[in-house]
Amino acid sequence: MTGGAPNSGGATTDTYAKARTWLLMPAWLVLLVLSLTPVALMLVYSFLTKEFRGGVIWDFSLAAYDQFFFDRGLFGDEPARIEWTYIGIFWRSIWQAGAATVLSLLIGFPTAYFIATRPEKARPIWVFLVTIPYWVNLLIRTVSMKFLLRDQGPLNDFLMFTGLIDSPIHIINTNFAVQLGLFYSYLPFMVLPIYAAVERYNFTLSEAAADLYASKWVTLRRILLPAVKPGVVAGCILVFVPSLGSFLAPDLLGGAKNFMIGSLIEEQFKGNAGNWPFGAAASMILLTLVLIILIMFTRQQAKSNKAGG
Amino acid sequence: MVPEEQSIAIDVRDAVKRYDDFTALKKLSLSIMDNEFFTLLGPSGCGKTTLLRMIAGFENVTEGEIFLFGEEIKNLPPYQRPVNTVFQNYALFPHMTVLDNVAFGLEMRGSSKSEARKGAGEMLELVQLTQFANRKPSQLSGGQQQRVALARALAPRPKVLLLDEPLSALDLKLRKAMQLELKHLQRETGITFIFVTHDQEEALTMSDRIAVMSDGELQQLGAAKDIYERPRNMFVADFIGETNLLEVSVDKIANGRAVCHLGGGHELTCNSVEGIGVGSKVHMSVRPERLFISATPVENESLKGRVKENIFIGTDISTLINLVDGPEFIVRTSNSDRGNKRIFEPGNEVFVNMEMGAARLLID
Ligand SMILES: Nc1ncnc2c1ncn2[C@@H]1O[C@H](COP(=O)(O)OP(=O)(O)O)[C@@H](O)[C@H]1O
Numbered sequence A: 001m002t003g004g005a006p007n008s009g010g011a012t013t014d015t016y017a018k019a020r021t022w023l024l025m026p027a028w029l030v031l032l033v034l035s036l037t038p039v040a041l042m043l044v045y046s047f048l049t050k051e052f053r054g055g056v057i058w059d060f061s062l063a064a065y066d067q068f069f070f071d072r073g074l075f076g077d078e079p080a081r082i083e084w085t086y087i088g089i090f091w092r093s094i095w096q097a098g099a100a101t102v103l104s105l106l107i108g109f110p111t112a113y114f115i116a117t118r119p120e121k122a123r124p125i126w127v128f129l130v131t132i133p134y135w136v137n138l139l140i141r142t143v144s145m146k147f148l149l150r151d152q153g154p155l156n157d158f159l160m161f162t163g164l165i166d167s168p169i170h171i172i173n174t175n176f177a178v179q180l181g182l183f184y185s186y187l188p189f190m191v192l193p194i195y196a197a198v199e200r201y202n203f204t205l206s207e208a209a210a211d212l213y214a215s216k217w218v219t220l221r222r223i224l225l226p227a228v229k230p231g232v233v234a235g236c237i238l239v240f241v242p243s244l245g246s247f248l249a250p251d252l253l254g255g256a257k258n259f260m261i262g263s264l265i266e267e268q269f270k271g272n273a274g275n276w277p278f279g280a281a282a283s284m285i286l287l288t289l290v291l292i293i294l295i296m297f298t299r300q301q302a303k304s305n306k307a308g309g
Numbered sequence B: 001m002v003p004e005e006q007s008i009a010i011d012v013r014d015a016v017k018r019y020d021d022f023t024a025l026k027k028l029s030l031s032i033m034d035n036e037f038f039t040l041l042g043p044s045g046c047g048k049t050t051l052l053r054m055i056a057g058f059e060n061v062t063e064g065e066i067f068l069f070g071e072e073i074k075n076l077p078p079y080q081r082p083v084n085t086v087f088q089n090y091a092l093f094p095h096m097t098v099l100d101n102v103a104f105g106l107e108m109r110g111s112s113k114s115e116a117r118k119g120a121g122e123m124l125e126l127v128q129l130t131q132f133a134n135r136k137p138s139q140l141s142g143g144q145q146q147r148v149a150l151a152r153a154l155a156p157r158p159k160v161l162l163l164d165e166p167l168s169a170l171d172l173k174l175r176k177a178m179q180l181e182l183k184h185l186q187r188e189t190g191i192t193f194i195f196v197t198h199d200q201e202e203a204l205t206m207s208d209r210i211a212v213m214s215d216g217e218l219q220q221l222g223a224a225k226d227i228y229e230r231p232r233n234m235f236v237a238d239f240i241g242e243t244n245l246l247e248v249s250v251d252k253i254a255n256g257r258a259v260c261h262l263g264g265g266h267e268l269t270c271n272s273v274e275g276i277g278v279g280s281k282v283h284m285s286v287r288p289e290r291l292f293i294s295a296t297p298v299e300n301e302s303l304k305g306r307v308k309e310n311i312f313i314g315t316d317i318s319t320l321i322n323l324v325d326g327p328e329f330i331v332r333t334s335n336s337d338r339g340n341k342r343i344f345e346p347g348n349e350v351f352v353n354m355e356m357g358a359a360r361l362l363i364d
C-alpha cells in the first residue's frame, strides 16, 4: 500500500508499523555501531594478553585487571598486595571531577537562573553568549587557559594591578588549575539543562511561598530547587562524567603530578609503550564506576519522588 | 450598610499603577472593612488582579498608599504582610503533600513542624479534605485542589484573604457549591475576604459590598443590593444583571420625580437624580423583572406596544416588546405565577407597566 487514503484501519496500522521499523533503523544503527560495538570491543580487549609493541595477542587473560588491583612485586612472584597507584588515580579523578562539578553548579545555577528570568525575547541571546566560547576547539581553549593562568599571565597581572595580591599566585600545575580547566570545559552542560528547568518553572510558586512568609532563601531551597532538581541532576551528570574521563585539562594544566584516569588510559594506547588490555580494563572499570554512580542517582531520585520529600 | 464601629482593614488611597506607558490603575481609592466579604468586580483587563497583587506585595505601587489596619504597607515585601492569597491556578507546591502544603505557612511563621502539621490537619478538616492529607496535589480533582489552596491560605490566620477568580476553573455546579462554602468559611473565620471576579452573578451572590471597576477606575462601590437596584452609571447598569437601557429627555422635575419622554412620544416617570436637570438627554435603566405586561392600560403611563418574541429561560419567561414607534423593551415574568398571568403571544397588542421608582436615570 502506498499513498492515498487507507481503506481500512488494519491496513493503516500495518503500513505505519512497517514505516516505523524503517524510520527507526538509523537510530538503531547509531546505537549499535557507535555505542555498543566500541564498548563490546573494549570489554573483549580487556581480557586479552598484551603485545609489547602495542596491540593484543588473542589469548584469554586476567592480567590487565590483576595489574590494576594487585601488586605482585617486580617479577610477579611475591604474594599479592593491593596496588594503590591506580586506585589512587581513580580516587583523585573522582575528587577532581566532583570539585569541577561543584564549581560548575555554583556558577552555572545563578547564570541559568539569570537567563531564565530575562524577558522572553532576550533569553536566546544570553544562551547564545554562553555557548560562544565553545565554538573553539577544546584543545585550543585549554591551551589558552594555560597562558591565562601563568604566573606572569593576564589573571595574575590583573589581580596584582587591582592590588588584591602583591606577588603572583601559583595556579598552573595545581589541582585547582585542573578543576578550573574542567569547569571551563563543561560549564554549558551545567547551564543549559538548569536553564531549561528554570524556564519551565512556574514562578507563581515562588510568589505563593513569599505570600506564606517564606524568605527568598527558604523559597529557593524548599520550592525552586526541588522543582528544578531534574535539571540540576542532569547538569551535574553531564559535567561530572566527561570530567572524570578527561585528559586534556589534567595534562595541560595539572602537570605531571596531577594525573587523571583519562591520561592513564590515553597513555596505554599511545605509541609503543602502551598496554592495550590494561587501557581497556581501566576503561571498563571507569565505565562500571560511572554506571554505578548513575544508578545510585536514579535510585535516589525515584525514592525521593515516592517519599514526597 | 457598614456599621460605624467597624475598623478599616485595607485602605487604598489614590493608588496608581503604571506599566511602562500603560496605566493599569488610575488614582483608585477604596476602603475595605474588617470582617467583610468584599468583591472587586469588572470585565477582564480592568485591573482587578493588579490591585490585588499590589495589596499582596507582588507589584509595587507607582503612586499612592495602601494601609493595612492603619499601617502603611506599600514598602513591605510579601513575606512580611499578614495577608494571604488564593491564586487563580492554585499554585500548590507540587512536590509536597496536601498536609505539607497547608502546614507551610504555619511553619514559616515559626511553628514547629509538629505544631504546623497539627494546625494544617485542623484546617483540612474545615475544608473536608482530611482523607487526602498524604496525597500530592496532582492526585486531586480541580475542586479539591481549590480547597487545598483555600486551606493553605487560611491556615496562618491572615488578617486579610485575597482570592483572585478562585472559582473560574470549576464547572458550574461545583462553582455554586464553592460559592456557598466560601461564604460560610468567611463567616466562620471572621477574616476579611477580598474576592475578585468578572462574574456579576457570583459577585451579587457572595458579597457584602462590591466595587465595580472598569479601565482601571472605580465605577461604583456599595452593597450588592444597592449596586443592583441603584446603578450610578451606564457601565454599572449594563454590566450588572440584565437591564433596559433607553435614551430619554427630561421634561419636568418635581417631588423627587422626573417626568421624561422617550422616542415615539411615550412618557414615563423616573426617580430624579441630583445633577440631571430639565432638558437633559440621558440614559435610563429599568430592570426587566420590575416591568409587567397587561392587555389594557393599567394607569395613564402604560406604554403601548406589540409582543415580538417570548424566550423561555427556566425560572422566567423573557418577553421582547416593541413600543409603537419607539424602542424595544425586555420584560421578565416569573414562571411560578404563570397561572395568574396571561401569556401574550407574538403579535398581541399589549401595554408595558412599571413599578413605582423602578426606572432610574443614569449620570453618564
Ligand atoms: N506586567 C504587566 N506589564 C504590562 N501590562 C500589564 C502587566 N500586568 C497587567 N498588565 C495590563 O494591565 C491591565 C490590567 O490587568 P489585570 O489587573 O490583570 O486585569 P484583570 O485582572 O482585571 O483582568 C491589562 O490591560 C493588562 O494587559
Ligand SMILES: [Mg+2]
Pocket (backbone or CB within 6 Å): B045, B048, B049, B050
Ligand atoms: Mg485577573
